[in-house]
Amino acid sequence: MKKSTTQILALILIGIVFLVGCKKDEKTEWDTELLTPIGRTTLSIDNLIKDSLAKANGDNTVNLTYRSTIYELSLADQFIKIPDTSIQQNISVSSLALSQTSIDIKNSLGSLAQNLQASSDPSQQFLGGFLISNNNKNVAIPALNGYNTPPFVFDGSAYFQMIEIEKGSLDFWVVNHMPIPITNVAFEIKNHTTGTVILTDVIPYISPYDSVYKIYDISGKTVDGALDFRISNFNSPGSGGVPVLIDTNDYIRVWGRIFNVVAKRAIARFPSQDLISSDQEITQTIGERKFTYVDCKSGELGVDISSSIQEKLRITYRLKGAYNKNGKVIEDISDVAPSVGGVPTTISKNFDLSGFSIGLTGSKGNNFNTYTQVVVAHIDSSGILREITNSDSLYFTYRLKNIKPNYIKGYAGRDTIMFQGNSPFSFSNLFAGNAPNALDFQDVSLSLNIENGLGVDGIVKVNSLSGKNANGNVVNLQDNSASPVIGQPLTINRAQDFPLRPAKHDFQINSATSNIKNFLTNLPSSIDYDVQIRTNPNGNQQTYDDFAYLDSRLKVNLDLNIPLSVKANNLTLRDTFGFKLGNSPKEIDNINSGTLYLITYNKFPLKGDITLVVYDSLNNPIDTLLSNYTLVPGDVDANCRVNDAKKNVFSIPVSSTRIHKLFSGYKAVLTAVFNTQTNNGSCNGQYYKIYSDYKLDAKITAQFNYKVKL
């Protein structure tokens, strides 16, 4: 008994443990009925009339405005094309400067006396001895005649070997620092090698302690590197019997130089100098257009430089008047190797013009389409003898490629542009699939709006506008007013600049003098147009203030203005929207079944029949969620106005199978067929005004049998 009792206890406990421990491995789960809002939305007139602008009037009625651009003229396509251009120019050596050479000769009175003593002339010997013996004494100095000096070498060979001087000067400064005057100072300068006389002259008189300065033109001379300078004679009347202090340190000084030399040709060691420094202009021909300024969006300037000069050049190139927004200029400094054996050496440079603004009026500001270059060709002193002539040149080739302006200014020329075509008229897309006259508007007006974003005067002529509906039915727009818009030239002003303000013109077509209502109720899906545009009809007025931006447009728009007072006769609105329940079937696995509720509050005075069909990704219909569910319109008062929204509740049962079928949904098509109410007494047959507070509130709620799993 004892044993069996304990055994029973053990078995009970074993059983309990097994019951708990061997429980099948599944989730705790139970079914619930959930009732929850899912989503809500409001369809106002803004939602229903897409791509339009509904404006509320003072009485809360709504005007519908709709714009359709039927043509848009792009600036870049028409006006500011700048063709690729290649231009060649050459620039000769404009100046050839040489190093300055000079001579400085100083002859003291003591040295003069010694030379006189050494003379073979006894009188000069005597005078020489007299001067030396009376040094520092006050004595009368006798006259001196026929004195000359041996030649001094005027040596410039360190700088040049030969110069053919086109222009040049030589100056002398003769200083008499003695107590007696000197007279008839005759001198000559000769080429040392060839003996060719370069210059001779006589200075008649120089007072004691005085000087004479003279400049000589040596243009046209050919000068060697070494010159002989010689005083061939000078005299002195002496002191005229008046005792004067004899000081053998007194002297005569001659200082001379060759300067301001411009050579035709030289064999020289040239000093550092700019051989070429000049502004060069290149002018493009762009038809009748004359531009004064261009702001480049993109483009490229290529420059090839060839040199026939036998010296290495440092070329500085700058496109004058070109700056980007950071003030950067287009400039380059490059070395060109010396020409050897008469064969020019060439370098090539490319400059990106993107973002650069460039003046096109030339260096003097009175040109057009003209680029100005500043070119400086510089040589450094090499110490080597080179032969350079002023016929040596730099040859330039300029290449302007792919210039695309952001902005141009000047005279844009005259153009006549004809364009015919058609453009979609999306307003009617709202009513696609409807028979004509499904929507009847009480009144319609249309405005031809021309928006000129070009700084160019013009004339626009709309030859014809016609609307074609989906059935191919065409209605030509006819304007029978006193100032018809169709078929007559319409003057268009230019846009204003800084900032750009397009010129806007509206040309009204109203329903009283046109067939615009028929035009619109035809529900055109496209507009055929025939339009002519002429620019600068008065030609060049010499003001050169035309302008155009890259994004400047000339637009021709149709502006519809429709007071929303309508009758609907089976007006069908259809739209397709994405429909996807989730990314994974697991997301809906816990839903066993349920009911979707569509709760609507309709304040529109229109009865709607709604159908909602779900399609898969292959456009196969997989389920019809709603089929001809009636959306009851709001009740109208005596003024045919709806004050309170009407509530509608649509139930959509969804079984588990249906939910899983809907999971493959890809898109849904909502079709709503609207009709004006016919049971509203005095409002029957009238146009219903649409007020700004009209809307359709829709809420989606769901009652799901949901399996909770923990």
Next chain:
Amino acid sequence: MHNVVMNFRKAIEMRKLVLTLLLFFVIIEWSFSQKTDSILDSNIVVISTGTVRPSFFNHELSYLADLPTLLPEYRKNGLAFTASFHQNSNSLPLGFVMKFLAKGEINTAYKDRITSFPGKRIRYEDELKAGLSYQHYFSKNKVVFYASYFHRNMRYADITKDALNLVLYGNKMYEDKTASLSNMNFENLMYNQFSLGIGKQEGKLFAAVNLSFLQGFMDNQLRTTNAGIYTAPYGEYIDAKYGFTYNQANEGASPFFGLKGAGFSGDVHVGYQFEKGLLQFDVQDLGLIMWGKESINYGKDTAIHFEGVVIDNILKINSSSFGRLNVDSIVKDVAAEKTNRQYNTYLPATLSLSFSHRLKTKTVGIQMNYGIQTRWLSNYYVMAYVKSNFLFQNGLVTSVSISGGGYSLFNLGAEIGYTTRHINFMFGTHNLLGLVAPNHYPSSSLNLRLQYSF
């Protein structure tokens, strides 16, 4: 919600462990008993005297929960393993709780039966307690020294019936009605209890105190104030008002000996031996646990009106619109900000008063126990009980009990025990109906005690 369920499941795993231990000890005892028939025959237990001797074996105080540690013991050393589980509710049977926590399908009939219990509020409490205790008796001074360790896992909840309906049925049944969620509280608590105590016999009076350090490692605590959900017809909108605080001691799993909170509790036992009986008074688990600053707290007192996700244009609804229609996004909109601050849990202390006396019989010792007991829990009624112990000369002990109060109205209990020279064993329940019909009766318990004396 997910964390709460996970913590529940963790508790279930612990329950499996305890049951396995119970089984282990039963088997050990079974084997041991086959070898110790001669010892049992020695009949060392004194049962024929007229004195009521409260002891580990004579567990007359362990009516609802477990045997208090602070009983006088007159053997020199005692080492005891104790494991108990009880569950007490006015409407939720153990079967439902097990289905909810330990996986299983809850069908409509079952839900209907659960929610058919009368009353507008659902009250529930359960506790799992298991551990070892040791006491040493200093006979010279008549002093008992106690040391013990217990793992404690308790849950208590007081929620509205509407809340249960919402969970089990959803909100459809509340269409155009408000479901009340006010003044609810719930706590799911796990901690380890380390205790030291001392008791003294002074004439007919025995008194003892016990102090415990509490190592808390898991807690979920929810309180609501004024809260409710109104569901409009067709679910057109939902109005919800809610004021709540939710505290969580740990995020994710917490180590068994992780210190997420610390606290202290005290137990008091007083017994007086009359000539004809024994009067005893006990207070257990009077204390609190303070959870650390890493706790996670949420709180909000607000109202929301939910009409669904706004779809800008129904004509352009797409998957992203539906993708937003999930609970997480809604919760994100309405949930409170997360904070980290300390909070406290006050333990549901137990108070009990009992009187025991012996009936004179020749062959079977009969001990009658009468008592009342209560726990410091929301709307917990005082429970009264009568329990009769039958002590046979061969060492077999049985008891039957009847009680009413607490969260449940009526309980029947039965226990069976056995004693040898060194080992005392007891196994039983105070809620027999809940064990027999776990899906029908909202209360159950299971107790096991094994003591080795030397």
